[in-house]
Amino acid sequence: MATLDYGIKSTCTFLWKIENFNYLWMKYSQRIESPVFVVDGLENTEWVVRLYPRGNWFADRIEFFLHRKNDRSCTDDIDVYFELEFLSGSGKTVCSHRGEKQTLSKCSYPGFYSTLCREEVFVRNKSEYLPLNTLSARCKIWRCDGKDAVDKYFLAETRVAVQRRSFHWQIENFSTIGCNDTKHLVIRSITNQILMTFDLYFTGGQLGKEVIDIGIRVFKPNAKYLTFKAFVLNSNGSFTNCGMEEFLWEGCKEKRTLTLLLSKKQLQSTEHGLEKYLKNDILTFYCECIFSTGIASEKIESVNSGIDSLVGLKERGLSTDDEISVIVLPTDDAASLREDLGSLCFCDDFSDTKLRTNTTTIPVHTPILGARSSVFRAMFSTDMKEKTQGCVDVADLDDDTVRRMLLYVYTDKLEDLQWESASQLYVASDKYDIVSLRSKCSAILQAKLSPTNACQILYLANLHQDESLKKLYRSTFSSKVKQFLVLRNGNFSWKLIFV
Secondary structure (H helix, E strand, O other): OOOOOOOOOOOEEEEEEOHHHHOOOOOOOOOOOOOOEEEEEOOOOEEEEEEOOOOOOOOEEEEEEEEEEOOOOOOOEEEEEEEEEEEEOOOOOEEEEEEEEEEHHHOOOOEEEEEEEEHHHHHHHHHHHHHHHHEEEEEEEEEOOOOOOEEEOOOOEEEEEEEEEEEEEEEHHHHHHOOOEEHHHHHHHHOOOOEEEEEEEEEOOOOOOOOEEEEEOOOOOOOOEEEEEEEEOOOOOOEEEEEEEEEOOOOOOOOOOEEEEOOHHHHHHOOEEEOOEEOOOOOEEEEEEEEEEEEEEEEEEEOOOOOOOHHHHHHEEEEOOEEEEEEEEOOOOOOHHHHHHHOOOOOOOOEEEEEOOOEEEEEHHHHHHHEEEEEEEEHHHHOOOHHHHHEEEEOOOHHHHHHHHHHHHHHHOOOOOOOHHOOOOOOOHHHHHHHHHHHHHHHHHHHHOOOOOHHHHHHHHHHHHOOOHHHHHHHHOOEEEEEEEEEEOOEEEEEEOOO
């Protein structure tokens, strides 16, 4: 059997990065596929990388297959060498699998095969394999028939859509709750639709030693994978971890349960003569729900050596030497900074004030908010009531918008935004003068401009004096609509009629 010659220069390199990897919802034997990449140096054959997050043959493994598709190539069989690597956040190879020569036909199964131990990835070495919850896999293909081929480089990204909801839940008269009692909580959207329900009740044990369960139901039809975390407020003002569960979601009729790490007796315990977790017999939970809803986006780009300049390659995370060989370097100098600051988001650690909506209170850090927003900076640098009261009322913003705004303030990251969320975040960013966020939301609104939302976008553009948004609106619809300024309920608004 031929031995792989790593001196071969003509190589196809495919780097696939999967963001929010931990929230992939596939069950055993179910897979996710990379974008298709076409290798013209291998007779225009088409390839994909298939990933089984919970295994295809072994349930305790993450399994990868490099698969040749049923392409239009006139070549039925092709002989190639393979190498599959997994990279850390700094671009270091943390695991490598090399293969001998293989002959792959169209739609050959299984193709080149490699596995990772799930415990190694998610537990023992998570910081190496999943920096910022992103898995990076790099595949190289060499032809082994001696023919010349041009180096080809593909950079692909797949991002899992993730939504987060956090809230406080206060259980009054906790000590009087009996085994037959249940405490209910309903989380609704801004349109009053039920998103999630929670039931707290006791099971088993003697009086006072009962185990506490929280029953969970999610009513989002596109929810696929759920992570639920619960913390309880202690007398020091910080939160104690009460447990976490992860569920593959089967639908809103299904109920899942988290059994808390602390029993009723432990939650009623005292410390130095004072109740450790109860205040006036009120138990306060901080809960966080994270669920995936599908694939948010996927993209692929190719780079041909000899075409891109050295500067252009470096901008794509590639470097070159005198022989024009290319190495993928998926580094991000700001990643660790975002990760460290992001750990403070929605966290009481070192917080010195709070943002208060109509339904919840969120701890924040004034130096971070002041650095990102001129409005917050002015608020916290003077003797305004928000500084003296230690709380800022944001009752005009819903919980989800505030959470998205804070996530951006702390990490400079935006989750996938639908039209409604983008417009609300746009208003919030303008109100608090978060310039970069306003600019990004404006770009999202421009991308989502359509006849169905043109009136609302024009209203926002006029209200917030957004010239770029107005310009795009005029260039898109000026010849297709007639505009009327109408008076409704004492307020002027735009009315559009498409012609």
